Amino acid sequence: xxxxxxxxxxxxxxxxxxxxxxxxxxxxxxxxxxxxxxxxxxxxxxxxxxxxxxxxxxxxxxxxxxxxxxxxxxxxxxxxxxxxxxxxxxxxxxxxxxxxxxxxxxxxxxxxxxxxxxxxxxxxxxxxxxxxxx
Numbered sequence: 001x002x003x004x005x006x007x008x009x010x011x012x013x014x015x016x017x018x019x020x021x022x023x024x025x026x027x028x029x030x031x032x033x034x035x036x037x038x039x040x041x042x043x044x045x046x047x048x049x050x051x052x053x054x055x056x057x058x059x060x061x062x063x064x065x066x067x068x069x070x071x072x073x074x075x076x077x078x079x080x081x082x083x084x085x086x087x088x089x090x091x092x093x094x095x096x097x098x099x100x101x102x103x104x105x106x107x108x109x110x111x112x113x114x115x116x117x118x119x120x121x122x123x124x125x126x127x128x129x130x131x132x133x134x
Contacts, residue, residue, distance in 0.1 A: 007052050008078075012037055012045045014085070017071065017078050020055060024070035054078070
């Protein structure tokens with residue numbers, strides 16, 4: 001288990017695999033789909049995934065340069081894991097909670113985080129500018 005977790009690296013790896021499962025993608029397409037990942041983090045992760053033979057980089061040249069990333073046969077071996085994680089997320093009712101919070105400023109109806117009590121606002125007191133002399 002430790003070996004596969006080392007290959008998977010961080011949270012972005014499986015999300016990159018998820019997006020590449022639909023077909024090859026350019027770096028900018030991945031960057032947009034994986035918001036809020038930084039371009040630096042994405043490029044580092046793609047390089048590590050290429051080193052681990054999970055993705056292949058296809059350089060089509062041209063001006064501006066055109067580069068696409070695609071899953072390798074080894075990378076496609078992760079797809080059943082993605083399906084299991086998706087099913088678990090649906091069972092727990094937590095798919096896209098963070099995305100929903102970021103985009104809609106609210107959690108979904110069944111999310112336990114939604115039940116957080118709102119802090120009570122103390123009524124504001126009128127400002128007292130009087131001077132007290134002793």
